[in-house]
Amino acid sequence: MSTEISDLLVRVVPGVTVLVAGVRDEQLGHATPCAEFRVRDLLNHLFQVVRNFQSVAVRREVDWSVTPDALTPGWRDGFAVEAGRMVAAWSQPQALEGVSPGMGLPQRTLGLMMVVDLVVHGWDLALATGQPYEVDPALLPPTAxxxxxxxxxxxxxxxxxxxxxxxxxxxxxxxxxxxxxxxxSWVPAG
Structure with a gap:
């Protein structure tokens, strides 16, 4: 099955997964365009997104206040697995029904939030690590x-x-x- 949101995720997740896999260990301390995040922080946030939004899809409450360190052995492959699970969770039509009990927003709005988070933080990660990044034009209208x-x-x-x-x-x-x-027009210092 697929939904509007899972179709959008299929357009953004592969590119972000490639970016995550392309991060070198020596880049983990680099600055990003997102001022409060270094590359390590951004990666941990992306893990939090792909894990927590699996729960949001089935209307389970999630804790956004704590961002655990997900950069354990095998984290690059682990991100791909978790991102795939997130896409699968949002492929179920019931994922878009109703309102989230924890966040009090329509499920579709939260699905768009997840897509935008990946689109924008994909750009952050690409610039911080010197990797190419192209946004699928089909992602621009839902981002807007x-x-x-x-x-x-x-x-x-x-x-x-x-x-x-x-x-x-x-x-x-x-x-x-x-x-x-x-x-x-942000560029890394130095």
Missing amino acids: EFLDSMGDMGRKMGAFGPPVVVGAEQGRFGALLALTGRDP
Whole structure:
């Protein structure tokens, strides 16, 4: 089976999985465009996303307050496994029904949140580690939809920074990154 959300995940998860697999151990301390995260922190957050959203798909409450260190032996392959489980969980039609008991938002909104998290943090990881990253154009409309509807709440909760002003040369994806408080022209120091 598949759903709207699992179809979007199939477009973003493979690229993010390749990025995770491409991180070298010596890059774990590098800065990322997401100011509060070093590469290690970002990877642990991505693990938290792919694990917790498996539970969100079946309406189990999750704890977002603690981010355990997931970079244990075999973590690169482990990410691929967990991401695959997340896609499978969101492939079930009931995953999109109703409201999340823990987060109080429609399940579809949370599904879009997960997609946007992967799209944006994929960009963060790619830039921080010098890897290529192309966003599937089909991911831009749902990313815009989520940021239009939930961007203000995300800023109030500290998930997004203040919007960054960008020119037309940054393109549609650059404009969406700017809505999350990221500078699309960010480059690593040095």
